[in-house]
Amino acid sequence: MMTVTVEERALIDEIILKNQLCYVGIIDTAGMPYVIPMNFGYKDDIIYLHSAQEGNSIESLEKNPNVCITFCTEPTLTYQNKEMACSYRMKGGSVICRGKVVFEENFDEKVKALDIIMSQYTDGHFTYSAPSVNNVRVWKIEIESISTKVFGVPHPNSRNYKDKLEF
Ligand SMILES: Cc1cc2nc3c(=O)[nH]c(=O)nc-3n(C[C@H](O)[C@H](O)[C@H](O)COP(=O)(O)OP(=O)(O)OC[C@H]3O[C@@H](n4cnc5c(N)ncnc54)[C@H](O)[C@@H]3O)c2cc1C
Numbered sequence: 001m002m003t004v005t006v007e008e009r010a011l012i013d014e015i016i017l018k019n020q021l022c023y024v025g026i027i028d029t030a031g032m033p034y035v036i037p038m039n040f041g042y043k044d045d046i047i048y049l050h051s052a053q054e055g056n057s058i059e060s061l062e063k064n065p066n067v068c069i070t071f072c073t074e075p076t077l078t079y080q081n082k083e084m085a086c087s088y089r090m091k092g093g094s095v096i097c098r099g100k101v102v103f104e105e106n107f108d109e110k111v112k113a114l115d116i117i118m119s120q121y122t123d124g125h126f127t128y129s130a131p132s133v134n135n136v137r138v139w140k141i142e143i144e145s146i147s148t149k150v151f152g153v154p155h156p157n158s159r160n161y162k163d164k165l166e167f
Helices: 006-018 056-063 107-121 130-134
Strands: 022-027 033-038 041-043 046-052 066-072 076-079 088-104 136-151
Touching (some): 006 088, 107 136
């Protein structure tokens, strides 16, 4: 599935896990791009999302399950010379992954997925009522391809690269 170096892998996990949101790109029923912000969970190369049972996104995914999901760190503005516009940069990192949405139908697996989503945001142990689990649509996306890029930091071969990388 994923062909990334160990360093890239660490960076990917850091960027994804630092996020509160992801941006999910879908092909809508008219064949047009449709991108929505969503909360997520991430474990073992799988992204977990949840939604209402119906809506534009569900209708679209039933026709075409392919998604492209983007994560981006909080950007910070940096510059080398305050007076020079062209020396200004946005420092940040992003990850793009692609895969197919599979809707999880098994009750216990849905609960596990909801726990993974909750663990992205808060510690604790949660219980879920049967109707609330039944009424939620759980999306499972096994990551098929992934890439990461960082912006506004020294070149990866530079000695300062690691020091300047923190987001
Ligand atoms: C911070 C944040 C976190 C969110 N987390 C989740 C989540 O975890 N799960 C979840 O299901 N939803 C989440 N949402 C809402 C999500 O972005 C969608 O609005 C929602 O999933 C409904 O999508 P739908 O395609 O079913 O919309 P429908 O209600 O079918 O959309 C009808 C039309 O409304 C418009 N529309 C829909 N959503 C948006 C939007 N976000 N912004 C502007 N216009 C819109 C579009 O033009 C769309 O064609 C979140 C939104 C925000 C801002």
